[in-house]
Amino acid sequence: MLRDKLNDKQIILGSGSPRRKFFLEELGLDFEIRLKEVEENFPKTLVGPEITDYLATLKSKPFLKELKDNDVLITADTIVWLNNRAIGKPKDSSDAKAMLQTLSGKTHKVISSIALTTNKKTHLINDSTNVTFKSLSSAEINYYIDRFKPFDKAGSYGIQEWIGYIGIKKIDGSYFNVMGFPVQKFYELMMKI
Secondary structure: OHHHHOOOOEEEEOOOOHHHHHHHHHOOOOEEEOOOOOOOOOOOOOOOHHHHHHHHHHHHHHHHHHOOOOEEEEEEEEEEEEOOEEEOOOOOHHHHHHHHHHHOOOEEEEEEEEEEEOOOOEEEEEEEEEEEEOOOOHHHHHHHHHHHOOOOOHHHOOOOOHHHHHHEEEEEOOHHHHOOOOHHHHHHHHHHO
8 A cells, every 4th residue: 555655756765774665565565775874863842752853863864865756754863861862872781781780670761753755854753651560680690791782772671582471561652663663654655756
């Protein structure tokens, strides 16, 4: 359905995320992946979805000069938000352990933004999901990090992996948003383009 609507568009995914690639494939879209390096820094005055909106838009900037009339570029960003601060991707194993210990036994927000950029305009959407972890033991945290190496994931975890199965007590909002891509909101926006 979406594929037919966009058959005259060249869809470009500006992300190396295997999860985002999977979602676009599952939606039946033809697309190509193009990657450009971007320093993911944001002004410290930004909070919550302002951060992910800013970063998703920032990731589109290196592509702007090369977008053609029928191109639609998809860039995205996800953060974990706890105690009024953003938790991004871990630097290493000890950073991942510290992040998961911080999330253990608490509720946090996962915030994702998607920027759809053409050579004329950028459309932004974002979504927030509350996620509650049980109290995680050190053994559970160590096992997960050693086995799954979640270094490419905000907050050091993937809800779709072992830690999600055994550790997440409750979510309020979109499951797919926690995976880094609010699919339903993305679909609605793409149908309007």
